[in-house]
Amino acid sequence: MRENAGTKSANNTACLTLSNITIRLGGRMLIALTAGIAPGEVLTIMGPSGSGKSSLLAFVGGFLDPAFDAGGRVLIGTRDLTEIAANQRHAGILFQDPLLFPHLSVGGNIVFAIPAAVKGRSARRRLAEAALDEVGLGGFYDRDPDTLSGGQKARVALQRVLVSHPRFLLLDEPFSKLDAALREQTRELVFSKARSAGLPTILVTHDSADAEAAGGRVIEIGMEEQG
Template sequence: MAEGLVLERLRITQGDTEMVAVDASVAPGEILTVMGPSGSGKSTLLAALTGTLAPAFTLGGRILLDGRDITALPPEARRTGILFQDELLFPHLSVGGNLAFGLPPALKGRAARRARIETALAEIGMAGFAPRDPATLSGGQKARVALMRSLLAEPRALLLDEPFSRLDAGLRGQIRTLVFERAQSQGLPVLLVTHDAADAEAAGGRVILLGRRDD
């Protein structure tokens, strides 16, 4: 079984217009960066990978994850994690509640789930933060919680939709390093979408350029 994320002759069209054409593989622990101007199809590509592509688009080719064809699977069955520009923490849940949302159903028992949450918070330097309201967190703390929530779901690939773009310069480098190191330590193939050349340089992997300017 081939491990990692494979985009096999992936083509996304809208009517007669080809929006995205990608043929690439991302090995476990590797980071593939996709760059391009606004409207070049980066968000459309991510939608195809997460299973949320709008009906107006047609998808050709295959998406393979650890040898499994996930092209036609619903989002919840794909085992792809994603981080966005905004942390999208649930405001009505505590920090611990947000992390609990990411826990796999197979982890049973309140005590076991609480222990996993406390361990996860300690791993990102936020031990004891479980009862906190997300609104009281700093930008960097929110980013850490969002990352850990995604990882707790045990994804087999991690998609990054410009998750560092709203952080200030000093914090950006810190969180970027955290995300890359955590993904690589868990052997996750990573696909990073970004406008920022510094993100691509920090990722250190291959770069795909998308050039179209109209979605």
């Protein structure tokens, strides 16, 4: 029986807590919030460009530019991640662009993210093929990423994140560059995968349809400055 590569992390997730997070730039307050995100829950942060949405994700992920003045704590379960390096936080991140490696095959992109604990080329390939099968891309292992449609690239990027067994997901407007039909389909896939894997998820967007599809709480930021 094939292993379900996309949902194995479900047993290892915990609540993601953002405790008294503040982010300032040049003395201007961009973010001030406290929130808890349960496994499988999506918290949506909505706001216009420049409101600090992506900066919040960068702080939670551990890669915020030092030009920002940030404070507060990020915890997964009881473990404080605030001072832990980005590559040790095990955040799964999806951006506007899929960012597939052009020098690797479709399957190679998936294999790249499989934890080193999985040994052997054949075992790693089997996991990658199973991950592609899950999203309707069976037989695509040896394909060049440049031959894929936008929706197919988005599915590969999602599965690459999930096979890495993340503790939580950070979604930085990952649907914004897809056409309307693909956007709806990809939203449904991403949110269903997050729920089935039990991953606490933060989505940042300026699109109310994204927030509606996510189905969780919505926090709006930066609206007064735009008024």
